[in-house]
Amino acid sequence: MNQYQLMKLLKRVGLYALIAVVLVYAVFPFYYAVITSLKPSSDLFQVDFWLSSVNFNNYVQILSQGSFLRAIMNSIIVALSVVFIALLLGITAAYALGRVRFRGRTTVLLTILGVSMFPQVAVLSGLFEVIRTLNLYNNPAGLVLSYTIFTLPFTVWVLTTFMRQLPQELEEAAIMDGATPWVTITRVFLPLMWPAMATTGLLAFIAAWNEFLFALTFTLTDDQRTVPVAIALISGGSQHELPWGPIMAASVTVTVPLVILVMIFQRRIVSGLTAGAVKG
């Protein structure tokens, strides 16, 4: 082996070593959560990197709790509602902002972007008042409202950039065919915007699914809670015991669907994000 080949080999080894480091860094916490969830509670504080025996007790325990299943249902309803409303409003707003010439269009776009910069905590108390006034306290609809506020700017922004890239003549052809703006959006633009819709929809779903602060603040009773809060409030036999096993099992249960969703849509996400990235 000459020097050149050696260098090549070393570079290759170095590359894979780096990839391994990144991979471990990113995946290890999740991996450890999975492992922990599959251990019997007696082994919980023994540090093992490999699983010696599989034990589904933790899963049985949380899934047999009515309140946890109820929380999953709530989360699904809230997240899907957020996705639906955000996409509906997002695409109609994107049509107006991307396609219709009107005074102050840029200002509106920048305001939308600006709104999304505020941290959640900053608007928490104000939003709490709004939700109380609207009589949505301890109601999933209140969560849908508050999540949509934070999801919409991103959705509008990405869909607007995407909408702008669709050729002008396509819209004009639809106009010549007698299409109203609504028909143009639903029957011409929507079918072409699936990548962007999948991306923004999925990101909205993840945001709504994982949100904790609002969910904790705006709900009171077990039957209205969403998953992140429900997990945080899982309690053990006494107040000195944190039931790590069930918590990990619950976390894994609610994360796996997301991972699967991302896997399914990953191609679309990439094309959707890059499509929105370069302004046309």
Next chain:
Amino acid sequence: MASVTLEKLNKIFGSTHIIKDVDLAIGNGEFVVFVGPSGCGKSTLLRLIAGLESISDGTMQIGDDVVNELPPRERGVGMVFQSYALYPHMTVYENMAFGLKLAKMAKETVDDRVMATARILQLEELLQRKPKELSGGQRQRVAMGRAMAREPKILLFDEPLSNLDASLRVQMRNEIARLHHRLGSTMIYVTHDQVEAMTLADKIVVLRDGRIEQVGSPHDLYQRPETRFVAGFIGSPTMNFMPAELVEASGQGCRVQVTGVGELSLPQDASNTTRGSQLTLGVRPEHMRLEEAQGDNAFEIVNVEYLGNEVYVYLEPKDGDILLVHRTEAPSDWQVGHKVALAPEIEHIHLFDGDDKALGLTQRSEAA
């Protein structure tokens, strides 16, 4: 089918005045071509007729109705776009049926119309394909089919052939012309290519800076350009222009002195032009002969292009800033470097005054 009448039509975008006082009458069943350099407003004019742009001032009639405020779908116009703008997610059939379905036609009627249109355009085999599976020429035909399916009174074409390669362009040009003979519908066509304009049009409208420069049949525009701009725009290779000085004008015509050519007696009426003023003489490449050089009036042949059926000879005058082209049938004996004299055919010479307006013929010579 319908006529189109434009009266004092204006279009202003912000501070740019794009269309300036355009008056135009388009007859029923006519094939009219808007032609001009880029930025002359020809596409805007077409879009105004389509209803894609709003009219700033003036009136537009289609048939007997003023359509200024009507949306495109109520004007009875169909449009073929430069990029075709086919709906990528729909099949050819769905593309053509889209407008019909939106007009809430019965399913059988939609089917009949699409099939009839597909037959005319030979698209029957392709009805179930998506646009991405079609060649350029096929997409072009689908775009025409979509515009035709609604049986519009007027068909509009916005540079429909500019995305095709040269040979396909000639073929599609031919198909569009045959389609017009067959349907007999009013068609308005925008192009920057004067060959397309000459070959397709019943009537050519030459536009320049938002104004109509001249309207006429291809023959009129070629034989009797009213301005130097039209003279230079129509015909390929372009007309040769040479500076000329008016020596004498009378009721029979005029005499001009042309550098490098000598004094010419022309039938044009220059009685309104002062003697000694500078004119421009125009002569098309096919309307002049080359002779052996004699004395001072000589041009040098700087290039010869052989095209098979014809030959272009490029000439440079002695003081050499303008290049002239002479067109002749092949074969030709002229060689590069040869000195020649130029003999324009008097009856085909055009004369333009200081404002680049063509001078008309005297009545006497008109009669003869």
